[in-house]
Amino acid sequence: MVLDIDKFKDINDSLGHSAGDILLIESAKRIKSCIRNNDIVARLGGDEFIIVLIGTTTATDIDKIGQKLLNTFAQPYIIDEQSIHCTASIGVALYPNDATSIDTLLRNADQAMYSAKARGRNSINYFTENMQTEFLKRMEILQDLRIAITQQQFHMVYQPIVNLSNHKIAKAEALIRWQHPEKGLIPPADFIPIAEEAGLIVEISEWIFNQVSEQVKYWRNTYCQDLMISINTSPVQYRNQGKQIIAWAESLKARNIPTKAIAIEITENLLMENQTEAVNVLDKIRQQGIAVSIDDFGTGYCSFSYLKNYAIDYLKIDKSFVQSMSANNKDAALCEAIIVMASKLNIDVIAEGIETEQQQKFLTEAGCLFGQGYLLSRPLTKDDFEQLLIKQSSKVQTKVS
Ligand code: C2E
Ligand code: CA
Ligand code: CA
Numbered sequence: 208m209v210l211d212i213d214k215f216k217d218i219n220d221s222l223g224h225s226a227g228d229i230l231l232i233e234s235a236k237r238i239k240s241c242i243r244n245n246d247i248v249a250r251l252g253g254d255e256f257i258i259v260l261i262g263t264t265t266a267t268d269i270d271k272i273g274q275k276l277l278n279t280f281a282q283p284y285i286i287d288e289q290s291i292h293c294t295a296s297i298g299v300a301l302y303p304n305d306a307t308s309i310d311t312l313l314r315n316a317d318q319a320m321y322s323a324k325a326r327g328r329n330s331i332n333y334f335t336e337n338m339q340t341e342f343l344k345r346m347e348i349l350q351d352l353r354i355a356i357t358q359q360q361f362h363m364v365y366q367p368i369v370n371l372s373n374h375k376i377a378k379a380e381a382l383i384r385w386q387h388p389e390k391g392l393i394p395p396a397d398f399i400p401i402a403e404e405a406g407l408i409v410e411i412s413e414w415i416f417n418q419v420s421e422q423v424k425y426w427r428n429t430y431c432q433d434l435m436i437s438i439n440t441s442p443v444q445y446r447n448q449g450k451q452i453i454a455w456a457e458s459l460k461a462r463n464i465p466t467k468a469i470a471i472e473i474t475e476n477l478l479m480e481n482q483t484e485a486v487n488v489l490d491k492i493r494q495q496g497i498a499v500s501i502d503d504f505g506t507g508y509c510s511f512s513y514l515k516n517y518a519i520d521y522l523k524i525d526k527s528f529v530q531s532m533s534a535n536n537k538d539a540a541l542c543e544a545i546i547v548m549a550s551k552l553n554i555d556v557i558a559e560g561i562e563t564e565q566q567q568k569f570l571t572e573a574g575c576l577f578g579q580g581y582l583l584s585r586p587l588t589k590d591d592f593e594q595l596l597i598k599q600s601s602k603v604q605t606k607v608s
Contacts, residue, residue: 208258209316210238210276213294213328215254226286230293233284241275257313273297273331281329294329296320305334318342348401351387356410361385363418365436366586367595368557368579371571376599378435378557380472380579381419382586383411399441408441409451416455416469422589423468430596437470437500442477442485449488456495466496470520473499475507478517486517493518500557505545514552522549526560526580532569543573550574 212234219227231254238248238256247259258276260269276297283290298320306312315334318341323332355361361383368378385393402408415438423436444451452471459466471492477485478501489499500521505528513519524545532539542558549556558570561580570578587595 208260208273209251209298209313209320210256210258210295211297211320211324212254212280213296213324215293218291218293222286222289222291229286230284230291234280234293234295237279237282238276241272241279257316269299269301270331273299277329277331296323296328297331298323298334299331300334315339345401348393348398349405349407351390352398352402352405352407352411355385355387356407356414360387361411361414362588363415363422364586364588365592366579367584367592368437368577369583371567371575371578376431376595377433377577378437378470379592380437380439380586381415382439383415403441403443406443408443412438412440412444413451416458420455420459420462420464420469424462424464426593426596427465427468430593430600433467434596435468435470435498437472437498439472439502442474445477445485445488448484449491452488453491456492456497459497460495467498470498470500472502472523474502475504475513478513479507486513489517493520503559505541514548514554519554521555521557521577523557523559523579524575529558529560529566529570529580530562532566539569542570542575546570546573546575 212230215227215230218230231250234254235248235250235256238258242248242258242260245261247257247261249257251257260272277295280293280295283292285291298316298318300306300312300315300319302312305315315338318338319332319334322338323330326332363381364384365379365381367376368380369375370377383395383399385395385398387393399408402411419436419438423434427434440452455469456466459469473485473489493499498520499518500523501519502523503525504522506525522545524542528538528542528545532542546556555577556575557577557579558566558575559579561567561570561578561582563582566580567578567582584595
């Protein structure tokens with residue numbers, strides 16, 4: 208069994224490392240209390256433990272031990288007179304059914320543990336052949352990603368963000384596309400999480416930033432002088448004091464690109480999980496003039512405290528709210544409430560995923576300033592986006608003359 212404590216990093220970050228150490232020691236004791244004398248428990252590193260159940264052990268026995276472990280973990284920990292709740296995720300692989308070598312057995316148990324985390328933590332999960340295929344698929348994508356970076360298989364598309372009051376394109380969101388030489392177009396949802404986990408996202412984002420910033424510079428100079436393009440960022444990029452993101456502001460200045468030309472999108476979860484570090488980075492780049500948008504607003508650990516405490520420029524209402532809105536339902540009420548709240552806080556709202564006239568009408572009437580979605584435009588290649596900018600700028604010129 209591989210046992211990993213859920214959200215151990217949060218405990219370390221919020222209560223300090225000595226509290227984390229106490230929790231690890233107490234966890235080890237609790238594990239020992241659940242297993243038999245001849246079983247083995249070892250700490251592999253960090254908050255990960257390995258438990259070896261030795262001898263003939265039936266499936267029901269293993270499950271009993273697993274449940275006992277979860278229950279024991281769920282009892283509150285008292286650290287510094289505080290009561291702390293903590294859970295664990297367990298992955299199980301069986302010898303000889305799932306693997307016959309130690310390395311593979313461990314890797315498979317680890318894989319099972321990851322699936323337990325993905326399923327919502329606090330659970331025990333058994334290795335299956337399916338997981339093996341999933342695992343191999345991920346490894347293959349990872350390998351291909353490394354090649355994709357060197358062979359420039361990525362390109363950016365731009366989805367217009369439209370001012371709902373005058374239908375002008377005010378902004379755009381840059382979205383990455385991966386054209387795989389054999390597998391065709393691979394959607395970002397299939398590779399961004401893998402790139403994040405492996406840290407490759409930092410390198411990919413550097414490429415994205417360079418592409419987008421050169422592009423926005425050209426478009427601003429040629430067609431639309433106040434165009435702003437937003438770039439999606441991942442939590443990984445805020446580690447190490449967010450050096451990468453902070454350097455972006457400097458890089459724009461060095462190339463005479465106004466910092467207002469770029470906005471960055473972050474998800475609420477980043478603010479929750481990584482508070483102090485992320486907030487410092489965001490404060491710094493905002494002072495330099497780069498705007499900050501909260502992406503997928505309403506789907507994460509939505510907390511009003513960050514709206515109160517940190518300066519934010521845009522909220523993007525998640526498409527799940529926009530798309531399930533209908534007259535008098537709760538989603539419509541939520542959209543309306545988000546728009547009112549944001550306006551009082553001087554934050555502009557961008558509604559995502561607008562697909563119908565009805566949704567657009569409702570949002571406009573509710574006072575939402577910006578919209579994005581298939582109804583207004585799909586994400587476009589840079590040439591197609593440029594055509595829209597040309598059309599828009601010639602309209603303005605004819606109006607003036
Ligand atoms: P996101 O940031 O929420 O991006 C919006 C997604 O919604 C895009 O999917 C876009 O094509 C899609 N979309 C736009 N309008 C509509 C609509 O009316 N209906 C529906 N059903 N969908 C709409 P895409 O391009 O597949 O990207 C998926 C996610 O992948 C993004 O979600 C973002 O989290 C991530 N991603 C995409 N490009 C990048 C990137 O360059 N860097 C990073 N770090 N993440 C990216
Ligand atoms: Ca986004
Ligand atoms: Ca979004």
